[in-house]
Amino acid sequence: MSRRRKGRDVNGILVIDKPAGLTSNGILQHVKTLYGAAKAGHTGALDPLATGVLPLCFGEATKFSQSMLDSDKAYIATAKLGVTTETGDSEGKVVRETPIPPGLNSAAVEAVLGDFRGPIQQVPSMYSALKHKGRPLYEYAREGIDIERPARPVTIYDLTLLEVRDTEFDIAVTCTKGTYIRSLVEDIGNALGCGAHVTALRRTLAAGFVLEDAIPVARLESMREQGESLDSLLVAPDAALSMFPELILSADRLRSILNGQPVRISDQEFAGPVRLYGEDRFIGLGEGIPDGEQVVITPRRLVKTAD
Structure with a gap:
């Protein structure tokens, strides 16, 4: 039962x-x-x-x-200069304090930020939820075990310096998935010669x-x-899939998709993920696979109400 x-x-x-x-x-x-x-x-x-x-x-x-x-994400972060913590944010134990270079100003910070725009390699924090042998890294970190983490490619689409104060700076970041803002701030702090950690973080964009x-x-x-x-x-x-093209299916094609069968179309725009619709309703997500001059649309995630 x-x-x-x-x-x-x-x-x-x-x-x-x-x-x-x-x-x-x-x-x-x-x-x-x-x-x-x-x-x-x-x-x-x-x-x-x-x-x-x-x-x-x-x-x-x-x-x-x-x-x-x-999907891409965007954040506004506040960083504390001269202090490095275990976790890369203010919740972690302070591990190092370094004098802030005299006269550190907006121009000096801006000069460093250029190295972090575009495609970069980033080493994830040991206090991240990434898994190693089935366990999140932060569990190893809390046990004092350091796991070697290979750098991963991420892209920083936008990195804008908002303000620099005596011991802090604010940045706005737009980036690909998997970007760790704590690691980004730590790397910027190290490039400035004094270290830094995140004291406030606000996500301003996710899934559109x-x-x-x-x-x-x-x-x-x-x-x-x-x-x-x-x-x-x-x-x-x-509403969260607007980054994908929209395909309105004819009655015959709709019937095939709902039966789990692929359909063919001639528009190359629909290569890759595509939102599928009947005449007046969202059906689900499909994938377009190029096949010569046509694209084969295969159903991937259909909603139950589509019957």
Whole structure:
């Protein structure tokens, strides 16, 4: 006998403005409870220190969480100069203090930032969630074990210096997935000759969503207390897939896709991931594979409501 899932069917994406001091999973579980949802997941963790855009997926939207995780991100970070910590942020133990070079100003910092724009190689922090032999690196770090980490390619699309103060600077960063802002700040600090660590971090972009889209958790709690429905705050799953081209299928092609069968089209624009639609509804995500002058569209992630 099948076991009935606890919770109700909730489908869609909720963009949360994550507060500081809480884990992404802690926020997820709290919001999942507020919704009484049967299934939910987030699209890439933010450190407890960090705030900002955190898309949460419910129900059918969880099928597209990997695509959202793979999207570009943007942040605003505050860095403390002259102090290096174990974790690369203010939550870690101080391991080194170095005098800040005299007269360090915006021009000096800007001169260093040029080396970190574009494609770069970055060594992940030992306090990251990357896994080694099935365990996250931070578990090894807490045991005093250092694991060799190869540098990984990431791309910094934009790195803007916002302000330099006596012992701090602020930067805005737009980057590919897998970029560690803590590591970036540490590397900038080392290039300046004094080290640095992150004291504040706010994510301003994830999966195409910006801060203006994000909802404070306190608003959810207030709505729940007043008996208001939270479902009106959800956005459709395809809202997070706008980076992919849209293909509206004819009735015959729609039938084939829903039956798990590929279809052929002549437009090379649809090579790669593609959003699939019927006449008036989102069907799911497909993949276009070039085959001569045509493209073969194969269904990859279809929503259950497409029947």
